[in-house]
Amino acid sequence: MSASTDTPSGAARAAPPSPRRLAFDPRTALLPVLSVLVFLAVWQAAAASGVWNETFVPYPSTVWRAFVEVSTTHDGTRGYGGYLLWEHLYMTLRRVLAGVVLGVVVGVLVGLLMGTVGWVRRVLEPWLTFLRALPPLAYFFLLVIWLGIDEAPKITLLALAAFPPAAVATTAAVAAAPVGLVEAARALGATRGQVVRDVIVPSALPETFTGIRLAVGIAYSSVVAAELFNGIPGIGGMVKDASNYNNTPVVLVGIFAIGISGLVIDALLRAVERRTVPWRGRA
Numbered sequence: 001m002s003a004s005t006d007t008p009s010g011a012a013r014a015a016p017p018s019p020r021r022l023a024f025d026p027r028t029a030l031l032p033v034l035s036v037l038v039f040l041a042v043w044q045a046a047a048a049s050g051v052w053n054e055t056f057v058p059y060p061s062t063v064w065r066a067f068v069e070v071s072t073t074h075d076g077t078r079g080y081g082g083y084l085l086w087e088h089l090y091m092t093l094r095r096v097l098a099g100v101v102l103g104v105v106v107g108v109l110v111g112l113l114m115g116t117v118g119w120v121r122r123v124l125e126p127w128l129t130f131l132r133a134l135p136p137l138a139y140f141f142l143l144v145i146w147l148g149i150d151e152a153p154k155i156t157l158l159a160l161a162a163f164p165p166a167a168v169a170t171t172a173a174v175a176a177a178p179v180g181l182v183e184a185a186r187a188l189g190a191t192r193g194q195v196v197r198d199v200i201v202p203s204a205l206p207e208t209f210t211g212i213r214l215a216v217g218i219a220y221s222s223v224v225a226a227e228l229f230n231g232i233p234g235i236g237g238m239v240k241d242a243s244n245y246n247n248t249p250v251v252l253v254g255i256f257a258i259g260i261s262g263l264v265i266d267a268l269l270r271a272v273e274r275r276t277v278p279w280r281g282r283a
Contacts, residue, residue, distance in 0.1 A: 058249050066249035067256075070238070080250060081241060083233040089257055092223055092235040095151070099158025099226075100219050104212055106159070107166025111211075114167070115174025115204070116196060125171075132164035136222040144229055154226040161222040162215035169211020173204035209273040213266060220262050 040060055046052070047059045054062070070080040070088075079085060110128075114121040136157055143153035177200045185195045224236035231237020239254035 055246055055248055058252070063249045063252045063256075066247075067253045070250060070253055080238050081232045085253070085257065088233045088235050088238050088254075089261060091233040092227070092258075093261065095154050095226065095234070096158055096216075096219055096223055099155045100162045100216050102155070103159035103162030103219065104166045104215050107163045107211070107215065108170050108208060110163075111167040111170025111208075112174055112196070112201075112204075114171040115177075116200065121171065128164055128167055131160065132168065136161055136225045140225055140228065149229040153229075154231075157226045158219045158222060162219040165214040165218055166208075166211045169214065170204060170208045173207035173211075174200055176207075177203045205277045206273075209269070209277060213269050213273075216265060216269065217262070220258065220265070223258065 043060055047057050071085040114124055140157050143156050147153040181199050185199050227234040227236030235254045235257050239251050242250035
């Protein structure tokens with residue numbers, strides 16, 4: 001009786017390798033570029049229609065000239081208000097960084113405490129909700145009275161804007177930590193501190209990062225309010241001053257500078273999140 005040369009059906013042939021995904025999908029870059037081109041075309045058409053005065057809807061070319069002017073020295077004038085665009089942006093980013101770091105660090109620590117200690121959450125949650133409901137301008141003038149018109153009220157305002165989303169997201173993430181893992185760690189003899197460090201904090205990190213991104217966005221959206229007083233150099237101060245003179249092109253340059261730099265900052269935060277919590281979405 002001859003030996004069978006057949007192999008089991010499961011190993012009869014190797015499964016064909018799945019097609020490797022392209023490292024670069026052209027649509028990833030094409031769609032955003034297309035959306036920008038459509039936006040510019042609509043803008044150009046709206047400006048050329050004559051429905052609105054050019055003071056209100058300037059041509060894209062006019063805004064581009066304003067961008068060049070605030071970025072260079074022209075006719076003996078250096079940028080806007082004596083500062084180039086990158087200097088305005090640098091000061092704004094420096095203020096946002098200081099305020100966000102302060103607000104996020106305090107917010108995450110408070111959120112961790114509120115999520116792990118029940119009575120602390122009951123005491124602080126109403127105050128947190130109260131602060132979260134306040135628009136920045138509601139208390140900015142009070143900060144100016146208390147702290148003056150230098151950097152202190154600006155950074156404090158941005159910190160207060162960044163604090164609630166970071167605290168709320170961290171509180172919710174800590175409270176939603178898997179009970180099974182917590183109980184298993186305790187059964188294995190882990191102390192309360194070890195449970196927080198090794199179980200609760202890692203499980204809460206993904207949602208905490210979401211809160212941090214929200215905090216940065218809210219702080220960045222408050223930067224014009226933060227730079228209402230003595231805001232030059234600063235993008236918000238430049239926008240405020242230009243609006244006083246109906247200088248719409250410079251106002252739009254400032255808006256685009258804030259928006260584009262915000263996109264870059266959010267992309268950096270996403271990159272940090274992917275490296276810090278690579279397990280997100282893989283559970």
